[in-house]
Amino acid sequence: MLKIEGITKRFGGLVAVDQVSLQVNQGEIFGLIGPNGAGKTTFFNILTGIYKPDAGTIMFEEKPFRIAKSGIARTFQNIRLLKEETVLDNVALGMFGKTSSGLWAAILGLRSAKEEEAIVHTESLRLLELVGLASYEQLEAGSLSYGNQRRVEIARALVAKPKLLLLDEPTAGMNAEEVQEMTALIRKIRENGTTVILIEHNVTMVTGLCDRIAVLDHGVKIADDSPEAVISNPEVIEAYIGKVDEEGVTQHAAN
Amino acid sequence: MNLMDDMLNPYYVDIVVFLIIYLLLGLGLNLITGYAGQVSLGHAAFYGIGAYSSAILSVTYGMNPWASMGSAVVITFVISAILGLPSLRVREDFLAITTLGLGLIAQSVFKNAEITGGAYGIDSIPVPSLFGLELKNVGYLLLVVVVLLAGIFVMQKMTKSRIGRAWMTIREDEMVAQAMGINTTYYKVLVFAIGGAYAGAAGALFAHKASYISAESFGFTISVTVLSMVVLGGLGSIRGTLFGVSVLYLLPELFRLFKLDFMEMKNLDVYKMMVYGLLMVIVMRYRPKGLFGKTGFKKKKRYSAGKEAAIKGGDQVA
Numbered sequence: 001m002l003k004i005e006g007i008t009k010r011f012g013g014l015v016a017v018d019q020v021s022l023q024v025n026q027g028e029i030f031g032l033i034g035p036n037g038a039g040k041t042t043f044f045n046i047l048t049g050i051y052k053p054d055a056g057t058i059m060f061e062e063k064p065f066r067i068a069k070s071g072i073a074r075t076f077q078n079i080r081l082l083k084e085e086t087v088l089d090n091v092a093l094g095m096f097g098k099t100s101s102g103l104w105a106a107i108l109g110l111r112s113a114k115e116e117e118a119i120v121h122t123e124s125l126r127l128l129e130l131v132g133l134a135s136y137e138q139l140e141a142g143s144l145s146y147g148n149q150r151r152v153e154i155a156r157a158l159v160a161k162p163k164l165l166l167l168d169e170p171t172a173g174m175n176a177e178e179v180q181e182m183t184a185l186i187r188k189i190r191e192n193g194t195t196v197i198l199i200e201h202n203v204t205m206v207t208g209l210c211d212r213i214a215v216l217d218h219g220v221k222i223a224d225d226s227p228e229a230v231i232s233n234p235e236v237i238e239a240y241i242g243k244v245d246e247e248g249v250t251q252h253a254a255n
Numbered sequence: 256m257n258l259m260d261d262m263l264n265p266y267y268v269d270i271v272v273f274l275i276i277y278l279l280l281g282l283g284l285n286l287i288t289g290y291a292g293q294v295s296l297g298h299a300a301f302y303g304i305g306a307y308s309s310a311i312l313s314v315t316y317g318m319n320p321w322a323s324m325g326s327a328v329v330i331t332f333v334i335s336a337i338l339g340l341p342s343l344r345v346r347e348d349f350l351a352i353t354t355l356g357l358g359l360i361a362q363s364v365f366k367n368a369e370i371t372g373g374a375y376g377i378d379s380i381p382v383p384s385l386f387g388l389e390l391k392n393v394g395y396l397l398l399v400v401v402v403l404l405a406g407i408f409v410m411q412k413m414t415k416s417r418i419g420r421a422w423m424t425i426r427e428d429e430m431v432a433q434a435m436g437i438n439t440t441y442y443k444v445l446v447f448a449i450g451g452a453y454a455g456a457a458g459a460l461f462a463h464k465a466s467y468i469s470a471e472s473f474g475f476t477i478s479v480t481v482l483s484m485v486v487l488g489g490l491g492s493i494r495g496t497l498f499g500v501s502v503l504y505l506l507p508e509l510f511r512l513f514k515l516d517f518m519e520m521k522n523l524d525v526y527k528m529m530v531y532g533l534l535m536v537i538v539m540r541y542r543p544k545g546l547f548g549k550t551g552f553k554k555k556k557r558y559s560a561g562k563e564a565a566i567k568g569g570d571q572v573a
Contacts, residue, residue: 101416109412
């Protein structure tokens with residue numbers, strides 16, 4: 001479904017992502033892990049079109065891709081909601097790429113624009129139902145708890161029915177219970193036919209959830225296999241698991 | 256029409272006409288800065304481009320005033336789109352400085368170019384006429400009222416639509432806007448073009464009302480005054496703009512009206528700036544989002560964390 005070949009990104013002299021190739025198949029939950037500074041977020045930003053790669057190609061369903069337009073949606077590592085808008089409006093925003101009414105339709109109040117708005121409204125409500133936030137519809141997004149804000153973000157990403165969902169550390173800053181809820185939600189998303197790629201720090205969660213995991217270290221892909229194979233790979237243990245304690249401590253302190 | 260002209264004191268009619276011209280200016284700036292979050296300190300440039308376009312077309316090229324005013328709006332729309340291009344590269348305070356620079360350049364062009372009449376400006380700008388009647392005083396008032404109402408209507412429709420949502424998202428978080436597939440380049444240029452067109456309409460109406468224009472009328476002071484009016488009313492609120500512009504515009508006129516003994520009329524401009532300054536300080540201290548901003552009179556549904564907990568208790572969250 002998603003085919004990435006030889007992606008390279010340099011910042012000055014630093015090679016943040018070095019010749020990474022990946023393939024993600026339809027219906028998979030694909031995990032991308034790696035220690036801090038491994039290039040995960042840079043890689044993710046290339047996938048989502050924020051950075052342009054210096055070399056390499058990304059093909060989505062055999063075509064060059066564009067986020068939102070080609071059915072790819074994302075969430076952010078630090079939740080990015082419009083905090084003063086309602087939960088519903090935030091979710092509705094996810095439909096933007098799917099709608100098309102322009103200036104004249106708005107000014108003249110054309111029926112096409114109104115019908116579009118109605119669809120956006122019902123779809124947004126449906127998604128809020130799915131993530132279990134239906135009764136929060138009219139609240140200001142910024143007033144919700146952290147875990148619920150993340151759900152709003154996921155609803156926003158899913159409302160346009162993307163084929164591929166990119167999650168950037170979906171469980172960052174969550175407690176054990178919230179992590180379990182999030183895992184269940186991601187499984188539910190996959191059952192609804194959306195392929196998922198996630199970046200995570202939480203190794204237990206990733207190995208329990210993903211079908212396949214790739215590991216980045218210093219911008220280079222050092223493993224790409226089933227969760228069991230990846231966590232027993234000596235190179236991965238050296239690069240990543242050795243630092244997991246440190247990670248755990250910093251994360252804990254942040255909570 | 257002429258009968259009504261006799262009934263209403265033309266002095267008050269003029270005040271209202273110029274107030275409405277300012278309201279149009281404010282609406283345009285509120286769209287750019289309030290709704291789309293692109294700070295502009297060069298709004299007077301758009302105002303001037305509209306005024307000079309209509310003046311040049313009608314005086315130098317003998318165009319019908321209606322046609323020249325219409326063309327002026329189109330011309331400002333296009334030029335504003337071009338002047339909005341820096342917003343694609345620079346943000347916030349840097350954008351403010353850049354637009355400030357553009358405003359100064361525009362004024363200096365008005366003052367020195369041959370086509371704009373140089374320092375002399377352009378005079379004898381014709382008054383538009385309708386069915387053989389020249390639109391003066393009340394007639395002109397009706398014209399500007401119609402333009403203002405149309406402007407408010409269009410702005411309400413735009414800001415509540417999908418386009419308004421795009422602008423609002425760009426203002427709040429550009430990265431999110433991109434991730435949602437919003438073409439930020441297009442919408443930023445569009446907001447400058449439309450906001451500029453409002454100012455262009457205001458400029459054209461000003462030129463044909465004043466019948467004489469010079470570069471002095473389109474300086475930095477205008478940009479700042481309009482910006483403070485819009486900020487006082489509340490960015491991103493149409494009612495706020497209408498209120499803020501009206502208050503700050505009419506306040507100095509009140510001084511004139513009551514002929515206060517302890518003031519000297521010739522210093523009116525000084526008093527005006529003092530009151531503006533004081534008002535700004537007070538408003539920014541107590542209502543940083545403006546009088547009609549989200550924390551202002553028009554309170555949006557706001558829930559505390561406690562209220563969320565109450566709702567949460569009421570239903571089973573998955």
